[in-house]
Amino acid sequence: MMYVRPCLLSDLEALEQLAYDSPVGLTSLPEDRDRLIRRLQCSVESFAKEVIEPTDEEYLFALIDADTDRVVGVSGILACAGRHEPYFNFRLDKHYVFSPNLNQRHVQDRLILCADNNGKSVFSGFFIADKFSTKASINLLAQARILYMASYPERFCDEVIVEFVGVTNNQAESPFWNALGKAFFAMEYDQAEHYCGTLSKSFVGELMPPQPIYTALLSRDAQAVIGCHDKCFDDLLAAALSEGFSNTPYVDVFDAGPCFSCKKHELKSFRSSSVDGANAGESYLICGGDGLAFRCTLIDKNIGLYHVPTTNRRYLVQESLP
Template sequence: MTHRIRAARPEDLQHLYEMAKLTGGGFTNLPPDRKALTAKLERSAQAYANLEEGDPKSERDELFVLVLEDVATGEVRGTSQIFTRVGQQWPFYSYRIATLTQHSKELNRTFRAEMLNLVTDLEGSSEVGGLFLHPSERAGGLGMLLARSRYLFIAMHRKRFSDRILAELRGVIDERGGSPFWDGVAGRFFGMNFQEADYFNAINGHQFIADLMPKHPVYIAMLPETARSAIGLPHPSGRAAMRMLEEEGFAHEGYVDIFDGGPTMTARTDRVESIASAKAVPIAHVRAPEGSGTAAKALVATGRLADFRCCFAEIGESAEGLVLDPIAAASLGVGEGDTVWHVRR
């Protein structure tokens, strides 16, 4: 069975809606709301239609929605998203963990208190997010295809993206669908439970946080144990995603999500492994590469903006150049002489 990544289209709405109902909450970028998903697809369509390369210092925040498609059936089995520059429409808030050290000469003691500071440090960064793979497809490396195809897209459209990139991982959600972190911190100020706040944020954006969130630091020691233990931990379903991010060069530098306390991972865009290693080369031959002596598994991509496509492939090298397997070539719609981008799997 062959899958490929392509740009999302308006007719993907129903597939996205059905997947959104499976996320289990805390998944802001994929809300189970047709109106919100339609708005996302419209915003994405505008980004794909914008042929301008863009100024690296531009304040334009574009959204690109990608989908994982079963080539044989045309069904959409997963999705992911890329934001060019967050925090331009409304503030992009995070908590950053900081330490305050105080010393008492009389007691001869030093006290160190960890605090959560509300910041907009990551404003202007690019973001990879919204990754969801249908539960029945969680095998064969398709999650990796969804995740890493975004980096090939960035490499192929580098001028549109910032020099810093982030990824927010969903935090701990309890058996009731609530968030221990939200209950112990922000929930005390908003008069709504986590599900209500998360849904409102997904539909309406972060502005209500600016309106109601207290701006003073929160001392972690004063929080309930359930909230403290959730800070910086990913949801169990997100541990593999966190490992993949770390392998790409992302790190947790003390930023956590203001809703569920999940870790925010950051990196320098040009140092992300799949971006730094991506190469653009012309196809010399479309055939099985086993006989080339350099056969390897790779992610291969082609097309700009709305024509972007990416899939797993077998590649090799010959005296004339790149060798690409016929199944991948058919999935991507490319042939000899066409240029593709690739990165080793």
């Protein structure tokens, strides 16, 4: 049986292992002990903090195998992007040109560096160890953080975004980075992603040109992966789409992975959840508890109620057992 709780400082070694096992492009889960310690400390403080409106809080959730009490997955929510440094993306844009002399009209795709997603909440750092990565565990971890958001809406922005790791080749290289990033950053893709996860992201704005970049000037391999995701995240993407997330014109600046967006109150698990469990049915998610006492788990008629605090309980009926 699985359940979700906030990450604790004692989870450091488990998070280090998950970071080591995770894909290169998952910058919100860096292979850096000091950075992970800071993220854990920020999360613990964020859960305990009295919040009127979202600022620089970050919440990390651990997926727990109840049989062993082992941390087997992690996910996060950044309460408000761009509070201390810009949250950069490329915005896909179309430039329309016309030549009366030649009587020719063209549409040119281009990428524009922007910080349009500042002021939005961000779902981040989602990873589950391969042995435990099933559709059921993915749905539990994904829905648990939405139920937390529904329980404490004042802690989050009106709009939520989620980015997916872009496509890499057999050598774990990004065709997009090789065609574009290397021209402006003297480093390989994995090093750039590491810096993004461990240093201030301001270096992106310092070195990436502010002028539009026309995609026709990139290699065909690079053009082909713009807005595409790593297939290992197919199940997580399916879960996001089922919640109501839709694609946006924004992509990651390093690997051109896609960015999806949804209004907080329009997330399916947010609007479908209820504080009244009278009609919870035979299969439902239940969450409860303040601060670090927050817990979320799946209940069905064959499983007794796993201990979930009674404070701020919220229920979400499952259409069918995963």
